[in-house]
Amino acid sequence: MRVMKRSISRGAPDTILATSIYNALTKAFVNEMPKEVRSVTPVEPFTTCFNSRDIGLSRLGYNAPEINIGLHKKNVHWRITGANSSAKVNEDVVCLAFFERHTRDWGQAIVIGSYQVQDNLVEFDLSRTRIGFSNLLFFRQTELYVAQLDR
Known part of the structure; x- marks a missing residue:
């Protein structure tokens, strides 16, 4: 099993992924999108976009496929729902709010x-090099997961 370096950035507005991860995510996201949701011409800077009228809304955002980021244990993951995975860019278009890293200048x-x-x-616990996080707080019950930080 290969361990990948990852970080959380307040400066990056959307998640940036290495090319292989980005390609796998966008392919899976499109394949899991309900068949009645039509893909549309991308709106810069996004590359994976859909007709907003085809996607329903709930208290968890757009009814888009769930994205799970696996962490240090098999059963520990961060669930990203439509509220955090999809961005409305205009009246007609919703796009996947993830980007491909085009440079190799960071690890x-x-x-x-x-x-x-x-x-x-x-929650960052720097003394124990751990990070705790909840899934989207729109849920009625919130669980806190803890992951070991890379040093």
């Missing part, structure tokens, strides 16, 4: 952006 395979973190509780 992280995943940089979690502020859009994916919003409305989540994130």
